[in-house]
Amino acid sequence: MRRRLLLEWLALVATLALLSTALTVWKDLPGIRDINHRVYDLSMQAARNPSPSPDIAIIAIDDASIDALGYWPWRRSVHAALLDRLHGARAVGLDLIFSDPHPAHPQDDLVLAQAIARHGRVVLPEVLSPDGRHRIEPIPPLARAAAALGRIDARPDPDGTLRTIEPRRTPADGGPPLAHFSLALARVTGQEAAVARTLAIPPDTAMRVHFTDPARHHALYPYAAVLNGQVPETAFQDRIVLVGAWASGLGDHLSTPVGGLTAGVSILADTLQNLQDGLWIRIAPTWLTALAGLGLILPVCLGLGVLSARRGLAGVLAASLLFLAMDTLLLQQAGYWLPPAGILAALVLAYPLWSWRSQEASLSHIDAELERLRIPLRLDDSGPDATASGQAGPDTLPERAVRLHQAVTRLKQATRAQEETLSFLSHDMRSPQSAILAIIELRRQAPDRWTEEAVLAHIERQTHATLELVDHFVQLGRAESAPLNRHPAYLDDLIQECCDRRWPQAERRAIELRFEARHPEAVADIDAELMGRAIGNLLDNALLYSPAHSAVECSLESDGRRWRIHVQDAGPGIPPEQMERLFSRFQRLPGDAHKPAGSGLGLAFVRTVAQRHGGQASCASVPGQGARFTISIPVES
Known part of the structure; x- marks a missing residue:
């Protein structure tokens, strides 16, 4: 990037020097001559004449x-x-x-x-x-x-x-x-x-x-x-x-x-x-005017290369006014005058030319970085599976700035996810292994107190907990980055299948799991496996937090633009202070002795799947009256 900007700067200096020299040599061309005459007249009127x-x-x-x-x-x-x-x-x-x-x-x-x-x-x-x-x-x-x-x-x-x-x-x-x-x-x-x-x-x-x-x-x-x-x-x-x-x-x-x-x-x-x-006014020789132009253009270009855009513009304007003032003073005091059209043209064009070339270099660098980071070139292709290849994005700086902001936001999210992952690996993944090592050590120290069957049962529980955490983590990573395997699917059948799989779990706690298929025409182009797992996560949470002998209700509705999948539980509800980060990674709902806190990845998975399908996940809850989780996706999907 720096090398390209240096080359652009050298090209700018060469271009302005050639332009200034050419317009100085050809000062009698109609347009150039008119500018020189106008500036000369203004200088004569501003000067203190004899x-x-x-x-x-x-x-x-x-x-x-x-x-x-x-x-x-x-x-x-x-x-x-x-x-x-x-x-x-x-x-x-x-x-x-x-x-x-x-x-x-x-x-x-x-x-x-x-x-x-x-x-x-x-x-x-x-x-x-x-x-x-x-x-x-x-x-x-x-x-x-x-x-x-x-x-x-x-x-x-x-x-x-x-x-x-x-x-x-x-x-x-x-x-x-x-x-x-x-x-x-x-x-x-x-x-x-x-x-x-x-x-x-x-x-x-x-x-x-x-x-x-x-x-x-x-x-x-x-x-x-x-x-x-x-x-x-x-x-x-x-x-x-x-x-x-x-x-x-x-x-x-x-x-x-x-x-x-x-x-x-x-x-x-x-x-x-x-x-x-x-008292004759003598016109400076062409070589002297060209040399004066080079002596003024070079520091202006140096300023443009190191100053901010606002200060660079101020520098160009100040240099132009200073040159005109000195030319007028030279005319008044020494009777010498430098035709300024060539120099002024170079100074006036210095800022827009440098802004154009530096912006082009910056935009090319930004595009390369966006492509390397797999940030889409189209503002509307914001899904993780969108790629930069083969898409011609807008060429304006504001729209590229928006995409760069998206890239920065994604990097911040990646940094935060990395920190959360490290925390997950250092605590959640280590805890079951530490518990296994602890029970083995206790067995060695007091074999009469810890039977082999009790130790194996404890190890089995901790192993299953570890596998569950790993499974949730892998599934969330797949939901965030893997391409979607879309195909038309009947939403009524998908929801019914998710409920059927959890019927034995609901029966063990005497929880009535309700769903009535009313939309046989509800067909959506989705990744059925990911969407089924997302619905299943909501059902698992609902069954976990609902008391025995209660009901969990699933429903499907549409307003013509979106399909909405609702899961209503009969649990204690969610405190308002936890609603803001409810769908964030590693954000756990509070548990108790009978309902331990989860991994903190289930609802993050639900939100990711919904967003990948162009929709969103939400929750409405009143403490003491249960919670209603919703997945909404566009009808067109």
Whole structure:
């Protein structure tokens, strides 16, 4: 059993290790990817996200500004006027697409180009299509005036949430990689260290953005307030200013891991801060995640092997929660994140897999022990002559537990029977032999007092007592274990035959033995020899305990389901305190000088025979009014 459990445990560890490693390697499979994304989002929301940088400000085209300046889109001369108020800014990023000349006011394009040139540190956006084939750029006058161009395209994950950006992306035509809008701003502002870190990232690598705390966004100024001079120009001194749409229904609003929809210009601000401060969330290498999974799975499996089922489940849950907490802490403190789907799947499956395999091993062991002990595999085959071979019992643990309880009960009964047998052998079987030896010794010491005839008579009595005890003991053992020799028998005839055999004994004591056959149809499939001996035992007891000139009555009746064989005596009755163990082995009824106590096996034999036939033995008695013993067996038997 221990060897099999060890093998099952090793197989469990190997299976979970392979599963965790495989799901870690194939983390981009749809279902696994969705789990990783969900856990990542929850970790981002639970973590303490970085505070917005004070060096970045947003001028928002919000609802109030549209109300103040009129319907969108505004004339490009308006944007030129805004730029003239931002000369103190380190750089300005206009998150506005100017891919076509203004159809109504073409002269405004030149006005805006001149304003961009005067400022000298303005970055304009461009867009690269998802397939990388089409590039949308500002019109040439604006592109020439801008300090740099940067991509603002974003590719959300399949669930619609934006988690990553590509600092550099290669067009489909194989041209040089195009810088992201944030990288272009870093170049314009001379952030050489940040630019160098970003250029070290291979082109087309998606970097996870560590979004700032959504409760505290970057410094936000309404467009109209800045344009009208309500915000002093000093508010933007030496700051990087992003200008973009914020109003509802205007521009792009994307879902992010920190929850809710976020304006595109705010996402650009977070991306720029990630680039400046090196806040990117780095995904742990596959080998490291797989190794972390093995380091967690092994102690969990060790715990399952030595802990109880309840503590093992608690250990698995604690290990899962601890891993998630540490993964969140690692993301927050070090910017590293381990995709948890493979590890969590292994941890979640560890308990049911171990419970299944250990239960199977235990059940197989229990079945083997039950078969060895000849405990039936079917709960309804509880007779001693039922065997385990050829019977397919239920596979559930509760039903096997019931059968195991039966086995334990039978072992307890066997232990008790062994103790009773030893007591029987040490006392009842030795007593007659001791009496024989004693009378022989007395004969030797005083031959004149003990004649040979008296000694032989005493030896004969003790020998008969010994043989009777042995006979009762053997018959009880046969009744308990030997296969039944069943055949149809007429119960009226069987009872009548038992009474006839005891008629001389009843006549010697002037006891009337009554039985009236009234059920000629009473046929039962029984072991007639065992049943006859059981009925005879009841008749013997009744004749023994009934006084002379009384009556012992036998009767047979049926309620349609059971045949009931009654033996009513006229004896002193049985005290209530003795009724509970009346049919137990070696339980003797009290005797007197004329009626010595019996062997204590007769009624145990009666009960065993009744149970072997699917019935039971019982007794009803009132002290001073005799006792009524009953054997009931099913009519179907």
